[in-house]
Amino acid sequence: MWGRLKTFVLAAVVAAAALVPLFGDPRQTPVTHPLWARMLLRSLDMTDAVRASGQASQVFAALAPRDSLTYPADRFLRAEGALVSGEGTTAVLRAGASPAEVSFAIPVAQPGDYHLRARLSGASGAPATAELRPIAGGEPLKSFTLVPAVETSWVSAGSTHLDPGAYAAQFLLPPGATLSQIEMAPPCVNAIEPANGWQATGITSSDDLAITALKAIDVEYELPPSATPIELTGDAFQVEAPMTAVEARAKAVGLDAMALRADRSGLRAVVSFEVPEAGLYSMSAFLAPGGGQRFLVDGCRKAVVCPSDSTSGWRPIMSQTLAAGRHTLVLTLADGASFERLRLEKKKSDAADYVATMRRLGFDPGPQGPVARGRALDAMRFVRDQRRTLLSSLCGDRVFIDDSLKGLTTQVAGGAGAGAAVVPGQPPGEPTGPGEVPVPPPLLPPQPPSSPTTPGGGI
Secondary structure, eight states, rough: OHHHHHHHHHHHHHHHHHHHHHOOOGGSSSSBBHHHHHHHHHHHHHHHHHTTBHHHHHHHHSSSSSSSSEGGGGGGEEEEEEEEOOOOGEEEEEOOOOOOEEEEEEEEEEEEEEEEEEEOSSSSSOOOEEEEEETTTSSSEEEEOOOSSSOEEEEEEEEEEEEEEEEEEEEEEOOTTTTEEEEEEESOOOOOOOOOOOOOTTTBHHHHHHHHHHHTTTTTGGGGGGGGGGGEEGGGGGGEHHHHHHHHHHHHHHGGGGGGOOOOOOEEEEEEEEEOEEEEEEEEEEOBBBTTEEEETTTTEEEEEEOBBBOOOOEEEEEEEEEEEEEEEEEETTTTEEEEEEEEBOOOOSSHHHHHHHHTTOOOOOSBBOOOHHHHHHHHHHHHHHHHHHHTTOOOOOSSSSSGGGGOOBTTTTTBBOOOOOOSSSOTTTOTTTTTOOOOOOHHHOOOOOOOOOOOOOO
16 A cells, blocks of 8 residues: 555656646746736736726737727626627617616726717717716716717717726716717827837737836836936926916016916916937926926826925926927916926936836846746736835826916917917917917827737737
8 A cells, every 4th residue: 555655646746747847837937918918907906907808909008008998889897778789899889768877997007188989879869978987986087978979970078187097987878879989098198018019929028027117107217318408497488377477477587587486376388399309208397386287298298296385396297208309398387386497308218228227226127038927926016016106196187277277378289389379260370469479389299109909919
């Protein structure tokens, strides 16, 4: 009996030894792009949204949404009172004799103003409604009314500011209405992706790990500089509104003219600046937050400085890829906020720069080559901890300024130009009032193709 037992144990040891070279240590198995993208989304606290994404292409799109986040009708998270027909691009949700409720999971990796629209139809003329709310529950962040036509067509809901997180787009369809697709169009955000984009069959390298992790925690301003920074002081800005601020600006001299300060009515100002060469630029500002500040570059990329009682100091604002040429910045200050100086610094952005920066921040991506699962798990935890610190400093985009500013001149990217007012019957670019100087249209940053988002990369 003991002989047979020894033989069995020996056979088990031999079998285990044979399996190790065959399957390897799971922690040493190279991590694919689809797996690392999912791990990144989990580190961004988007587990629910990841669970609802069955294809690698949808996970890639959540991290690198240059065009839009598009969901066919059968990609719903929950549906009550609706019948589903077809699959994929041909899928249709139809409400029966009573209203139907349908919700979709929306992962948001970067903050900004997101635009919601849906392909709807309805013969009754009754409106549909949509709400955006945290997927974990809570009050709606924004509600919309959509009126579908008889024939299926895109219906725009509207835009709202979303901080990073997992959200639900919930639709209430009137009886007989159909929904075949929804879309969330993002602002000009920096895609979280490797240098050559996400690949359905790609293997994650240490370079890929460093680049995507640094972008995910939004600290590209930590990259080393590659050129002398461009600096602008407050006197380079043209104050647009309110009129009291415009008049006060005209009287300011000396040091008072070098800074922008807002009272209870707020302040809005615009500046145009030249970028000598294309590349990744980091923007920082010397300011006092006061009631909050908003920075809008080229009418597209937005950053918000939250209200604070802290004193003046340098703060990172945003990192953005800019084309060579002229750009515009619209600055909005709330009560008690002040702005003195802006610094725009071109960054080194080779893979080696990201790796070195990650090491300096406390995480080693490892040697050149494929990343093992164990190191990817460590990187996931590092991103999660750093990202939670970042999220604690975000505050959405509450209305910081006096409502009277809404009726004043607005910034139009690529049209009349940032800083130029659009007045009916008046050619774009013409002065609109005393002290207002037309600013020509900005040179919008290029938006290169994003990673593939077509089906076919299932995990």
